[in-house]
Amino acid sequence: MRRQGLLWFLAAILAAVVGAQESKPVSLPAPQTDGGRPLMQVLKERKSTREFSGEKLPAQVLANLLWAGFGVNRLDGRRTAPSAMNWQEIAIYVVTAEGAYAYDAAKNQLEPVAKEDLRSLTGAQSFVATAPVNLVYVADLTKASGDASEKELFTGADTGFIAQNVYLYCASEGLATVVRASVDREALGKALKLKATQKIVLAQTVGYPKK
Numbered sequence: 001m002r003r004q005g006l007l008w009f010l011a012a013i014l015a016a017v018v019g020a021q022e023s024k025p026v027s028l029p030a031p032q033t034d035g036g037r038p039l040m041q042v043l044k045e046r047k048s049t050r051e052f053s054g055e056k057l058p059a060q061v062l063a064n065l066l067w068a069g070f071g072v073n074r075l076d077g078r079r080t081a082p083s084a085m086n087w088q089e090i091a092i093y094v095v096t097a098e099g100a101y102a103y104d105a106a107k108n109q110l111e112p113v114a115k116e117d118l119r120s121l122t123g124a125q126s127f128v129a130t131a132p133v134n135l136v137y138v139a140d141l142t143k144a145s146g147d148a149s150e151k152e153l154f155t156g157a158d159t160g161f162i163a164q165n166v167y168l169y170c171a172s173e174g175l176a177t178v179v180r181a182s183v184d185r186e187a188l189g190k191a192l193k194l195k196a197t198q199k200i201v202l203a204q205t206v207g208y209p210k211k
């Protein structure tokens, strides 16, 4: 009986250690900020695509994508996209086959949110389940001020700037993308363990185009 208790205790410790390791932040490579194609060419090619190959994005490409979307581009912590009154209230959640993460722009790392593959919950269209990356733009309303309609307007606008940065990076890099409003916000919010003050604004699928 005592031996069983000891085994149970050791198993619990092992599970706690493994669990803690699994929920460690994932460091991203430093973003490459000096490349890319000329802006006017990129604008010529910016478009929505709804067919994706299953090929995963390399870590470097993901780091560049997130930095382009809403990375830190100045020493004072300001970002690649503007935000109303510099609220910086939009968080980018990254949903992949390996799990869901919140992008920490200041630390250039991914904070684990869920271990499961939640891609199918990120939208109503079938490609979301197999495309390698779905970004989910989540507004933290505690960082916003004004009445509800102002909050809605500004969080929507702030998300739009980020989504366009992602579109432009994708056009530069030959990636496929589409921004999406058709999301079951309640189900996805639950799966991403969002608080009542966090609201999903839009989602955006990113991957390589289907050949």
Ligand SMILES: Cc1cc2nc3c(=O)[nH]c(=O)nc-3n(C[C@H](O)[C@H](O)[C@H](O)COP(=O)(O)O)c2cc1C
Binding pocket: 046, 047, 048, 049, 050, 125, 178, 179, 180, 181, 182, 183, 202
């Ligand atoms: C706010 C917003 C919501 C959108 N929601 C969806 C969506 O749920 N599903 C989808 O396939 N495309 C969605 N789109 C993409 C538009 O359909 C697309 O941008 C439009 O047809 C123009 O095509 P283009 O981006 O290739 O110029 C959305 C775009 C915006 C700006």
